[in-house]
Amino acid sequence: MSNTLTKLRYRYWPDHVFGELLQKQWMETAVPLLVLLLTIAFFSSRIDNFISVANLSDTLRQASELGFVVLGMSLVLIVGGIDLSVASVFALCNLTALYCINVLGLPTPAVIALTLLLGAVLGAVNGVLIGYMRMRAFLTTMVTLIVYKAIHDLLNFQLAVAISSVVPDVPAWDFLGNGDFLSIPTVVWVFAIVAIASHIFLTRLRPGWYVMAIGGNRRSAYNIGLPVNRVVAMSYMASGVFAATSAIFYASRLASPGADTGKGLEITVLTAAILGGIRLGGGKGSVTKAVLGTLIILIITNGLLRLATPAGAARLILATILLLAATLDIRWFKNRHKAVQELYVSPSYLELPQSPPTGASSPFALNDRLRAVEQIGLGEVESPEDVILDREDNLYCGSRHGEIIRFFAPDYKRMEVYARIGGQPLGMAFDAGGTLFVCVGGMGLYRVNPDRTVEKVTDETNRSLLSVVDDSRLRLADDLDIAPDGRIFFSEATIRYEMHEWPTDSLEGRGNGRIICYDPRSGKTHTVLRHLIFPNGVVLASDKESIIFAESWNCSIKRHWFAGAKEGTTETVIASLPGYPDNINVSSDGNYWLALMGMRSPAFDLAMRKPAFRRRMSKRLPGDEWLAPNINTGCIVKFNEKGEILDALWDLGGLNHPMITSMREHKGYLYIGGISNNRIGRIKLEGADPEFVSSGRYNV
Amino acid sequence: MSGTELNGGGQAEAVAKAGPAGGASFLKGVAFDQQMIVLLLFAAIFLAFSLLLPGFFTVGNLLTLMRTVSVLGILGLGMAVVVIGRGIDLSMIASLAVPSAVVLMLASKDYGIATSLLCGVSLAVAIGVLNGFLVAYAEIPSLFTTLAVGIGIAGIGQSGLFEYEIVPWPAQLAAISWIGQGSLLGIPYSVLAFIAAAIIVGIFMRKTRLGAFIYASGDNPNAARIAGIPVRPILMLQYIIAGLVAMFAGLVLSASSSSMDTRIFNLTWIYDVILVVVLGGIGLSGGRGGVINVIIGTLLIGTIVNGMTIMNVSFEMQNLIKGVVLLAALSIDSIVNPRNEETAQQGDI
Structure with a gap:
């Protein structure tokens, strides 16, 4: 009661x-x-x-x-x-x-x-x-x-x-x-x-x-x-x-x-x-x-x-x-x-479903398969939130210093600054012509043309009708994917906080985020979905009429149709994950890779059901003593469109590649990025299609 | 970036200071500071009046002169304490009138001298605490605070607290009426009261630790705070002293005129007090000057007012002349003691 x-x-x-x-x-x-x-x-x-x-x-x-x-x-x-x-x-x-x-x-x-x-x-x-x-x-x-x-x-x-x-x-x-x-x-x-x-x-x-x-x-x-x-x-x-x-x-x-x-x-x-x-x-x-x-x-x-x-x-x-x-x-x-x-931080009530077990018989069963990860650019990159590869197998990642870094194929020993953007690059996607679209924290959606020039694509959307503060500016564009018709769907994790304040947003647990669509034909940007709880990874689904996206603090995966018979509807794919989902990308077998940036804990789940407790905490304690979601240990899972977990890759010691926020499959390998990492990981996938290239897959 | 800014500020300040400092060194041989100017001015005016005005240089007139300015001088002492602490107290006339009127009223109702005085002192202290609290803790500029408090206190005085607006000196206070009426060796007690108050305030400001604290916090409040001086309580103390001094002046005034007019609150009186302090050479930017400046300022004003009265200058014209003199004094003050933009407070008007 x-x-x-x-x-x-x-x-x-x-x-x-x-x-x-x-x-x-x-x-x-x-x-x-x-x-x-x-x-x-x-x-x-x-x-x-x-x-x-x-x-x-x-x-x-x-x-x-x-x-x-x-x-x-x-x-x-x-x-x-x-x-x-x-x-x-x-x-x-x-x-x-x-x-x-x-x-x-x-x-x-x-x-x-x-x-x-x-x-x-x-x-x-x-x-x-x-x-x-x-x-x-x-x-x-x-x-x-x-x-x-x-x-x-x-x-x-x-x-x-x-x-x-x-x-x-x-x-x-x-x-x-x-x-x-x-x-x-x-x-x-x-x-x-x-x-x-x-x-x-x-x-x-x-x-x-x-x-x-x-x-x-x-x-x-x-x-x-x-x-x-x-x-x-x-x-x-x-x-x-x-x-x-x-x-x-x-x-x-x-x-x-x-x-x-x-x-x-x-x-x-x-x-x-x-x-x-x-x-x-x-x-x-x-x-x-x-x-x-x-x-x-x-x-x-x-x-x-x-x-x-x-x-x-x-x-x-x-x-x-x-x-x-x-x-x-x-x-x-x-x-x-x-x-x-004091008044700005306003926690809300968030009741998460029971966390699924990660025991030996569960699909999330713990293992050490990521221990064998090779390290690329150790100590040379900072904060590669997302990684992506082009058709020539070169590897790209963002850095904390506001640059896009390129590692050259085939051995990824040599690197260069591919483009300077000025803000932290997050999610990335190539279109068919080799233009790299990047979500930049605090700046919006940008693109790096093949001649390496950087251009702003959009940094604002339509203002919501009843918002008190102007929410048209993009504060934290996070991940994107490109539809066959060229429309770009991207997530904005929160409209209330800057990128470095994400722990505060997690404390609120309110639907502060949104999915936004940029249409290159009209040059217009409009908001597709509102009130999402830290929407993060976005990927185009196999039917090419819908996107699958992750809601991090809600620990769920959802699917939204932007075209076709089910246009405008949203369904839940996975209602409850044992951790906080981040980027999603396609796998060579037609399923999806998902990064869990950290695992849930009973204490934090309980705190999410106690908004008054969190409010007191935010008022009485300094910010660095607040409760925050764990993002030290995570894993990579593979799921299908029915929401079944097919595979899970862990690194129990967390020595070789701790902290995962994204992964990209490319020619039989899985490349792994993490926002608080100083390296990129690479692991050979057994039985994967050695010719699979994820970039620009659906573009005409 | 901030380093350059600081340097820039420092240079600007150095340039700003070069002007007056250069002037001072040029005139150092004759110690030609403001105190000296005012003293010479006083001497010149006094001499001129003595020679030109019949009836000015007589014992009777000089005693009258002293007696008329003694209350002003006492008020000036209180104001000086606050101004040295980088404040100003415009509520002094209100705290001159209301607490002493309270003493007279209570005494006339047979509450006894001690009780009445205690009540008056409590009221004066309360006014000081109110001023000090608002200035020190609520951080309202002192000019603004004391203006409003003064109006409020005068409002209390006028809103039915007293039976008549002019409270008479009651017979019950006859035992202390000498402070305004009698004379000792031909010198009126009110003048002696001024001298006594000057000595007490002088010793307090120059010889005690609290006085040194007031100078320090007036000179540079931030530095004083860093040095560990309780700047806020010291601020409150200044206003309490000003309130008490004003009440003392009120008792002297009411004893000498056998009544206290509670309608006395108007701006012209307080600006006479400021005139005394500023003319005497106590810089409004705080930390400078002392009792001697108040005495010099009082003598100068007393002479001018006395002379004008003998010349039969109308009250309005006297106000006009005093206003223009004060304006001149203020502009000289702003040139001699230029405001330091580095330590000036935001909202310091």
């Missing part, structure tokens, strides 16, 4: 999705969005009519005004600084705009231009001091905050009466503050346009990238030749212009030159930016986050106001929120990769 529950839980609860979600960029924006929704829900439940059309329009108007300042602050935060002076710039610009329109009677465009210019100049002062003189942003803008505030107070003292005594009647000016267009306030339209433009600026334009780069790492940005000082200075200037823009709308709406204009604005704006998830210290942030932060802070402050919270308590709440957000932001940024790592 509890076993069934465990099974169901691991079958339907998508553990692996959480780790993948955390890796997504948009998750960072999802958090403030969630906070926004929670805030709205909280205040709606406390206050009647918190959300009404009139209220909404008013909130949006305020949000847009505040939003301009937050955008400016965000820009400065992203470039790695801070701008506290926005509050005073805002106040001064408000005063200027009102003086220009009320007392001087300037036309609206002139007022707007003058106010924006003032904002730019005030911001430029910060910019020069911080960008060019490299002063500390916080203190500098704090002092300019006070200086501008002092100027504002001095001017306000003299101008306030003059401003208040005139009520101008300029429709264009009033339209800015109180007008509607399509029943949405003017300021909201303007803000939307500015926000979209800023988004394009930050994400699509070169200067925006400069801003992000400088915020990310100022020294590196300087070293690659970016105009650091100028960009920093311009950001402060932009911040001033944004504050001025906000002030224009504010002035037009309220028309009041108050002494307290903009008081505490810098704290509100800073809180908004931090709550939105814009990082203190630079390099991270977006317009979306700025807008979300603005909405959150506005709803909180408005909500507190409607709940009649005393000013002191409201400040206390705001300060607490600010500190909490900053703490979370900093701690999260520091520990995010750890969290991702």
